[in-house]
Structures are given as structure tokens and as C-alpha cells.
Amino acid sequence: GAVVSQHPSWVICKSGTSVKIECRSLDFQATTMFWYRQFPKQSLMLMATSNEGSKATYEQGVEKDKFLINHASLTLSTLTVTSAHPEDSSFYICSAKLAGGTYNEQFFGPGTRLTVL
Amino acid sequence: AQTVTQSQPEMSVQEAETVTLSCTYDTSESDYYLFWYKQPPSRQMILVIRQEAYKQQNATENRFSVNFQKAAKSFSLKISDSQLGDAAMYFCAYSNSGYALNFGKGTSLLVTP
Numbered sequence: 001g002a003v004v005s006q007h008p009s010w011v012i013c014k015s016g017t018s019v020k021i022e023c024r025s026l027d028f029q030a031t032t033m034f035w036y037r038q039f040p041k042q043s044l045m046l047m048a049t050s051n052e053g054s055k056a057t058y059e060q061g062v063e064k065d066k067f068l069i070n071h072a073s074l075t076l077s078t079l080t081v082t083s084a085h086p087e088d089s090s091f092y093i094c095s096a097k098l099a100g101g102t103y104n105e106q107f108f109g110p111g112t113r114l115t116v117l
Numbered sequence: 118a119q120t121v122t123q124s125q126p127e128m129s130v131q132e133a134e135t136v137t138l139s140c141t142y143d144t145s146e147s148d149y150y151l152f153w154y155k156q157p158p159s160r161q162m163i164l165v166i167r168q169e170a171y172k173q174q175n176a177t178e179n180r181f182s183v184n185f186q187k188a189a190k191s192f193s194l195k196i197s198d199s200q201l202g203d204a205a206m207y208f209c210a211y212s213n214s215g216y217a218l219n220f221g222k223g224t225s226l227l228v229t230p
Contacts, residue, residue, distance in 0.1 A: 032216055034216075034217055034218070038160075042222070042223075043208060043220045043221065043222045043223050044162075044208070044218075044220045045220075046217050046218070046219070049216070049217055091160060093160075093162065095162075095218075097216055105152075105164065105167065106216075106218060108161065108162035110159070110160070110161050111160050111161070
């Protein structure tokens with residue numbers, strides 16, 4: 001149980017276009033989902049916290065208008081990278097916290113590799 | 118803000134031997150959670166072990182155990198009987214009531230035959 005999927009697993013886009021990444025909890029409800037960004041050989045950096053039915057909370061330094069997050073249901077959160085540029089190329093990972101769960105445990109998706117040309 | 122420090126960028130261990138990965142953290146909270154995650158080349162994050170700060174007993178999961186020293190704010194991971202499949206990046210992470218995970222920079226573990 002506790003499976004999180006991400007789609008797409010990898011995407012290549014042209015500079016200036018927008019890309020949407022989906023994060024789904026397949027077998028549980030997630031009131032809270034998190035979006036992380038990981039550059040090569042680096043750690044995961046929290047970008048934003050997404051709560052179902054409310055606006056996302058962004059970490060300092062993350063542009064809200066560039067990284068649009070929507071958490072419309074208890075099983076789906078989306079991250080849209082708007083007007084993508086080469087510096088946005090990275091590995092994006094989502095995680096979901098089990099509603100009513102304990103231990104603050106998060107279940108991670110497999111990640112999405114974004115390459116902006 | 119809470120910080121998590123992993124001072125060993127790389128570690129190496131021989132198969133069947135034991136290795137300990139270090140992690141220290143800084144927090145003013147009294148109630149929190151600590152985790153070790155494994156990230157293999159596939160980059161899928163896998164939970165290895167977790168520890169609740171209010172529990173004095175060190176967590177154990179098969180070949181993986183932790184040494185949790187709350188006063189010293191230390192949380193090391195011991196891997197016993199190392200296997201080739203243990204080779205990966207290992208991240209120490211902290212979380213409190215805010216739920217978000219704060220990760221250390223990671224330790225790359227190499228397992229040699």
C-alpha cells in the first residue's frame with residue numbers, strides 16, 4: 001500500500017513553454033502533498049506544501065507565479081512550471097502524507113526529470 | 118529553522134561488514150521525528166527507518182538500526198551485514214509538527230565485494 005505515482009516520468013520541453021507534472025496517491029487519501037526539487041548529486045529541497053482545497057505554501061525563494069501548484073482532490077496534486085527556462089531543468093519529486101497517519105511519514109513518488117532546451 | 122548535517126559525503130564498506138552513517142541536527146523543538154531515506158540510482162526515495170523523538174529506545178529494522186542521542190542531537194544509522202543492494206545515497210531527514218521533511222546533504226554509500 002501507500003503508493004504515489006508521478007506523471008510524466010520525464011519530459012523535454014522548449015524554453016518558454018509550460019509543463020504540468022501530476023502527483024497521485026493511488027491507494028490512500030493525502031490531505032497534504034509536498035513538492036521537492038533535486039539537482040544532480042544534491043539533496044532534496046522543499047519547494048512547497050500543498051493542502052487539499054487551499055492555496056499552497058511556498059518556501060522562501062520559490063516563485064509562486066512560476067511554479068503553480070494545485071491540490072484539487074485528496075489524491076491529486078499538480079505542479080505546473082510556467083514559461084520554463086533551462087535553469088528549471090531538474091528532478092522534481094512529490095510526496096504525500098497519509099491523511100490521519102502517524103509518524104509524519106511521507107510516501108514519495110518516483111520523480112519527474114524535466115529538461116528545458 | 119531546523120538544520121540537518123551529514124558530514125560524510127561518501128562512505129565505503131565491504132560486503133558483510135558494518136558501516137555507520139552520521140547525522141546531526143539542530144532544533145529547538147522537543148517533539149519531532151527523524152528518518153533515514155535511501156535513494157538508489159532509480160532515484161526513488163525509500164524509507165529505511167524512523168525514530169520518534171519521545172521514544173528513548175533506538176529504532177531497529179532488520180539489518181538497520183539507529184543510535185539516537187537526543188541531548189547531543191545525533192542520529193546515526195548502522196547497517197549490519199552490508200549487501201551490494203545497500204549501495205545508494207542515504208539521506209537523514211527531520212520533521213516536526215509542520216510535516217515537511219528537512220533533508221541533510223546525503224551520504225553516498227559504496228559497497229565493495
